Amino acid sequence: MNQKKTDTSLLEIRKVVREYILPRQQLFSSAKRFRALDGVSLTVNSGESFGIVGESGCGKSTLARTVMALEAPQSGEICFQGKILHALKAKELRRVRSGLQMIFQDPYGSLDPRQSVGKIIAEPLSLLGKMTLKKRSEMVTEALDNVGLSPNDSVKFPHEFSGGQRQRIAIARALITRPALIVADEPVSALDVSVQAQVLNLMMDLRDQHGLAYLFISHDLSIVRHMTTKVAVMYAGRIVEQGPTQMLFDNAQHPYTRALLAAVPRTDPSRKKSKSASSSVPKIPDSNFETLSGNGCAYASRCPLVEDKCRNIFPALQNIQAASATGFENNPQEIKHKVACYKPYAALVKS
Amino acid sequence: MNIFKTCKTFTSSHSILNLLTVNNLTISTEHKSGSINILDNLNFNLERGKSLGVVGESGCGKSMMAIAIMGLLPDNMTASGEVLFGSNLLSLPEKELCQIRGNKISMVFQEPMSALNPVLPIGFQVAESLRLHKNLSRHQAQQQASKVLDRVGLPSQQYSHSLYPHQLSGGQRQRVVIAIAMACSPELIIADEPTTALDVTIQAQILALIAELVFEENMSLILITHDLGVVAENTDEMLVMYAGRIVERGPTKNVFENLSHPYTRGLFASITDSEIASAEQGLQSEYSQTNRLSTIPGRVPEFWERSKGCSFADRCPRVQAQCSSQVPEEIQLGTAHSTACFFHY
Ligand SMILES: Nc1ncnc2c1ncn2[C@@H]1O[C@H](COP(=O)(O)OP(=O)(O)O)[C@@H](O)[C@H]1O
Ligand SMILES: Nc1ncnc2c1ncn2[C@@H]1O[C@H](COP(=O)(O)OP(=O)(O)O)[C@@H](O)[C@H]1O
Numbered sequence A: 001m002n003q004k005k006t007d008t009s010l011l012e013i014r015k016v017v018r019e020y021i022l023p024r025q026q027l028f029s030s031a032k033r034f035r036a037l038d039g040v041s042l043t044v045n046s047g048e049s050f051g052i053v054g055e056s057g058c059g060k061s062t063l064a065r066t067v068m069a070l071e072a073p074q075s076g077e078i079c080f081q082g083k084i085l086h087a088l089k090a091k092e093l094r095r096v097r098s099g100l101q102m103i104f105q106d107p108y109g110s111l112d113p114r115q116s117v118g119k120i121i122a123e124p125l126s127l128l129g130k131m132t133l134k135k136r137s138e139m140v141t142e143a144l145d146n147v148g149l150s151p152n153d154s155v156k157f158p159h160e161f162s163g164g165q166r167q168r169i170a171i172a173r174a175l176i177t178r179p180a181l182i183v184a185d186e187p188v189s190a191l192d193v194s195v196q197a198q199v200l201n202l203m204m205d206l207r208d209q210h211g212l213a214y215l216f217i218s219h220d221l222s223i224v225r226h227m228t229t230k231v232a233v234m235y236a237g238r239i240v241e242q243g244p245t246q247m248l249f250d251n252a253q254h255p256y257t258r259a260l261l262a263a264v265p266r267t268d269p270s271r272k273k274s275k276s277a278s279s280s281v282p283k284i285p286d287s288n289f290e291t292l293s294g295n296g297c298a299y300a301s302r303c304p305l306v307e308d309k310c311r312n313i314f315p316a317l318q319n320i321q322a323a324s325a326t327g328f329e330n331n332p333q334e335i336k337h338k339v340a341c342y343k344p345y346a347a348l349v350k351s
Numbered sequence B: 001m002n003i004f005k006t007c008k009t010f011t012s013s014h015s016i017l018n019l020l021t022v023n024n025l026t027i028s029t030e031h032k033s034g035s036i037n038i039l040d041n042l043n044f045n046l047e048r049g050k051s052l053g054v055v056g057e058s059g060c061g062k063s064m065m066a067i068a069i070m071g072l073l074p075d076n077m078t079a080s081g082e083v084l085f086g087s088n089l090l091s092l093p094e095k096e097l098c099q100i101r102g103n104k105i106s107m108v109f110q111e112p113m114s115a116l117n118p119v120l121p122i123g124f125q126v127a128e129s130l131r132l133h134k135n136l137s138r139h140q141a142q143q144q145a146s147k148v149l150d151r152v153g154l155p156s157q158q159y160s161h162s163l164y165p166h167q168l169s170g171g172q173r174q175r176v177v178i179a180i181a182m183a184c185s186p187e188l189i190i191a192d193e194p195t196t197a198l199d200v201t202i203q204a205q206i207l208a209l210i211a212e213l214v215f216e217e218n219m220s221l222i223l224i225t226h227d228l229g230v231v232a233e234n235t236d237e238m239l240v241m242y243a244g245r246i247v248e249r250g251p252t253k254n255v256f257e258n259l260s261h262p263y264t265r266g267l268f269a270s271i272t273d274s275e276i277a278s279a280e281q282g283l284q285s286e287y288s289q290t291n292r293l294s295t296i297p298g299r300v301p302e303f304w305e306r307s308k309g310c311s312f313a314d315r316c317p318r319v320q321a322q323c324s325s326q327v328p329e330e331i332q333l334g335t336a337h338s339t340a341c342f343f344h345y
């Protein structure tokens, strides 16, 4: 294995490709392949929160499942704590998996309604091998305590809890093996804003107390901005822009990132469109990733800046030549602000 | 250009400004301990051509209000008060209500799939609505449906109108639902979380589409959402609901300029996006510390758990003894802006 491993890099995703075979349209037509992930690379260090944003269908959940080794990539590698996940034997994978847990979006569907909360939370403990009942129940109590629930809650069932509390239960289940990384796939999207804030605060506290790292997936840009220090914007299975969160949001380069940011409604009534002039909303067509052809920039069909070149060759992720992007040379842990576009915003402003 | 006018038959019997007037609307249901109110004495007016935003966390009664106006309450609930839309809809027989629903008042729901029939082509579904209410022939209805689908951004050159719902994306399906809602040129559209299930980019387009259609047709709109940003950018007036009551209301601009109810301020402060804005309004101090997100502690009570006095009391940072014994009445703060709190800001 020829890798440059630094002591803090926890998860390395290298050029991961994940394809699905689509059902045949006709009996004798050849089955079509669909690339849900097309060469995704990123690194998450210990104790840091890395955000993934993008519209539904861009491949966020596929990335989560692949990182969790629930699905194997067709090519590329997922390396967790120095081990390539899909090369491990089942037994060793189980051990490594205890350091890697997941929280799902749906607090209703992700908890088995027939199991008591105690059983649900204890479930990942099987990854750690044999354990006394006493130790088990101690760990359940501790996990409940960590997320602000009471030990008595362990005998209750999921339906007795609100959405926010269910998500706490899901977090307790993820925490119980004391993982180094939690993959959180839209962890608060199903909750009210007021409750979202409660769960997000809990996640931040746990990060600080336990030195957790998060791969934090969300379509909500303001949440990602608040929760993460690094971020990658995905479109049609590829990363189209990445960088330090603050820098990327303040200085978005890719037309897609800019469209996402512009679409977030603000609590400012002066932004109310003068009714007939709702044409001010950029008319980006709906995403329709399925129909994409292999070559060229996937965003071309929606991009207001598209030119011929964009349709022929996919633009590579490249460093932004802005002053703001320098300064990380002597710190290889840091992420550089990169964009995959022939016409990044900085270039437009210059000309 | 104005295609909806072509099938408009309804002539309003009341020429006053208000299209919809809700008086003392109360909805109750039997619960263990007897009859309990889910909605408590709602009052509001909606002028023709105006848009009204309704915000609050889930469980506050927003959908219940919409369903009551549409006359779609489940059998185990009773409504009292008045919903004046021409006549009092609450006392109208079902047969006459059918003439109003989908025709003069339409609804757009959060989940487009629940409003669409999965086994019928989209063009057919829009046409059915027209045939039902406008006595059009099959052919006329189909032609009209095609125009309506064009209008909502699904032109037949690009999107065959014989496609089925599952062949469309979430945003496109919501466009079909809007087409069905708009087909008969209703006077009032009630949109209940129409974009909650959609991506932000698509949300912006769908809201823009609704705003544009409502404006061009001079329709009125009730836009229900839990997103204050959506209310700010899309409505003229707003109501804030909590636990079945209206706790703050007014012209959207005025309410945002002076958030006066502790609940409204809590909602506003919870939004990650508004950090800068809330710092300006001095909201950080009472609801949060440093870089933590502001939260409203606790949760919305179920309707059978509501306390005697102000139902926000157990979550409120300003609560005092009086709050738990007495229900605060609405207090007028300025032109049309009012708040139901003893110790408002
Ligand atoms: N098991 C599967 N078989 C075929 N296609 C799939 C499968 N899972 C996901 N996809 C497709 O892969 C793409 C990415 O999906 P997903 O990762 O769920 O996106 P996101 O989480 O960003 O919304 C979508 O177009 C989806 O339809
Ligand atoms: N079919 C029903 N039967 C009994 N109670 C209901 C029903 N639907 C909703 N409720 C209750 O009515 C209250 C208001 O709910 P709802 O109008 O759906 O709120 P919102 O739309 O603001 O989320 C809640 O307490 C909810 O539990």
Ligand code: SF4
Pocket (backbone or CB within 6 Å): A254, A255, A256, A297, A298, A299, A300, A301, A303, A304, A305, A306, A307, A310, A315, A340, A341, A342, A343, A344
């Ligand atoms: S490469 Fe071209 S089509 Fe793609 S985002 Fe940039 S300008 Fe638009």
Ligand code: SF4
Pocket (backbone or CB within 6 Å): B261, B262, B263, B310, B311, B312, B313, B314, B316, B317, B318, B319, B320, B323, B328, B340, B341, B342, B343, B344
């Ligand atoms: S009346 Fe009292 S409890 Fe209710 S919102 Fe006002 S201060 Fe808070």
Ligand SMILES: [Mg+2]
Pocket (backbone or CB within 6 Å): A060, A061, A062, A185
């Ligand atoms: Mg997903």
Ligand SMILES: [Mg+2]
Pocket (backbone or CB within 6 Å): B062, B063, B064, B192
């Ligand atoms: Mg609702």
